[in-house]
Amino acid sequence: MLSEQSAAMIRATLPAVGAAIGDITGLFYDRMFAAHPELLRDLFNRGNQANGTQRQALAGSIAAFASALVEHPDVRPDAMLSRIAHKHASLGITRDQYAIVHRYLFEAIAEVLGEAVTPEVAQAWNEVYWLMANALIAIESRLYAEAGAVNGDTWREYRVVGRYEETADVATFLVRPVDEGPLPPARPGQYVSVQVELPDGAHQIRQYSLSGTAPDALRFAVKRIVGAPDGEVSNFLHDRVHEGAVLRVSAPFGDVSLDDADGPVVLASAGIGCTPIMSMLDHLAATNSARHVTVAHGDYSPATHAFRSDLEQLVAKLGNAQAAVWYEVPEGEWPAERTGFVDLSGLSIASDATAYLCGPLPFLRAVRGQLLALGLTPEAIHYEVFGPDLWLGQQ
Template sequence: MISHSTRQVLAETLDTVEAALPQITPRFYERMFTARPDLLRDLFNRTNQVTGSQPQVLAGAVASFARLMLEPDAERMRFIIDRIAHKHASLGIVADQYPIVHQHLFAAIIDVLPETVTSDVAAAWDELYWAMADVLIDRETELYAAQGVAPGDVWQTARVLARTQLSPDAIALTLAATDGDELGCFTPGQYVSVQVPLSDGARQIRQYSLTGATTDPTWHISVKRDGDVSTHLHENVFEGDLLRVSTPFGDLTLPEGDDPLLLASAGIGCTPVIGLLNHLVATGDARPVQVLHADRSRSRQPHRGDLAELVDRLPGADLVQWYERGLPTDDSTRIGLMSLDGIEIAPDTVALLCGPAGFLGSMREALIDRDVPATRIHYETFGAMP
């Protein structure tokens, strides 16, 4: 994928560039958004830029790809590429946008490391960037083709059929096509992007998991009030309103086969789990399923009843829930943070996790400590792209 000489230069400079990425990436975004303010207004998540989480994520992606060139790991490479490509496809990213990132990223690298970036170093990192870009573009092209859309042509208009209050800070929206047709097919566990117009003229985007069954002609999403887009949906979107939504994408999907499943979520991270459970129920799937969920309290838990009902309808499923505060109501309810203590995990378990980054990290470590191979642990995080 890259030349031998480039590998040598990467090996010599990776630690230096990696250490400087926290400075490089904010500089990169500053340069790019100054030149192209429309990208911040209508594509990139402004909340993530303010908090600094998006630059941190980009730093991790660039460094991970470079290290995988030096220490190949096919499973890890596939995970990173698929995660980024699905998110890009849900935003309608196309090949023509990669040169824009390249221009401003490399200018930022030179700004921060003027003494390190010789012509040879610049050429090596340039080759790395385009190697990564080519792999992503190819994968994104495959994803667009699989959904039957032209590259970037992912947007459509949906009408809100119903709005339901799930908890004090979460709502559910039922969406339908405006022409009486169906919105489109999706795979359980996938998400859609929603783009909304804000009061300052920006058109911001955020992703929401599809919670309904694949046989339902309507789509169902759940929205926790958190950030510009979610707040807009809470305050301004009601029955009969129109929403701009994308084609479904996402790689946190059910594995083939009948290996035992462990579905673990925290907070609004339960939404892809609801979608997965709906599919398992609809298809009469008989594989063993262990469902674990953590929340702050029962009173603020979205989909509390749905989760219990779906698990009850699966003969091979069990549910255990943790709450940070409150009182245990039965043997399946615990107080505190989620823990695998007392949870039986079969050696061939496949784990699907969804929730905040801290939750994912602790659960992944706990599963590995219980001898679940990393290759059998899949996850989706809410917030900036991992």
């Protein structure tokens, strides 16, 4: 993997680079977008750029990859690479874009660190970058080949054939290919990218988990994002996209999907994180699975709980399933032990279970800790987080 000379140099400079990585990524994005405004307009999530989460995610992934190379030089961090590659494939990232990133990233490193960036230091970090980039390019090429895409173009036009309001701020969209061709294959838990043209001409992209199966259509749910900033695409979809509209949708991607084993499984979610979990539960019910299934979900209130009735119906179809729901603000009579945040301690969960989690980062951290305390191994716990993954390399 990493040459001995470069490994020594990375080990020596990693603290300094790690301390400055926030400044480096900030300068990198500013310069790259100044030179290539089309990347911010049509590829990168402008909301995540505005709130800084994309910059944090990039910084974390670079530092984590470099640390992994130094600490375990003979082992490639494939889990991290797979997570990033699936996201890149859903966006249509191409090989040439890695060269653009390299140019502005290394210009930023040189400016921020100044004289500390000797030719030897630059060469070592250049080796790290291209080890990571070439590994991602290889994985993404395989994903594109599996999707039948040419040069990363996995996009197809889909017509909205159904729209259903799940809650006041969550809507389900059913979309069918305009070309009337077959639907792309998808595994329970995967997501698609949706691209829309906003009023200012930008073509912004967001990922939405498939929430289950439907005859001849893909089904995904969108939560309206209100905050600082408001969700550009989610609000556009809620306010302007109805039956008959045409959307550009990618092939399904995502490295977190339900396995084909027959052991016990735990499906835990919070808020709109229930969407990939519902897809997994729908698959288990449709295949009459005999697996022991534990579903745990946390939400603000019954009114905000999307797919509440679907959850009850799907669990009832399974012969060996249990479901528990927690509300921060329950309505009517509600058990005290189910009020507040998800607490798995009272559930029957086997130590050899495989767990799938989806929700905000604090939820993921808390539930992962509970599962480890119950005896699950770290490799048996899989997670999906919406937006930039700020947890990469932190477990």
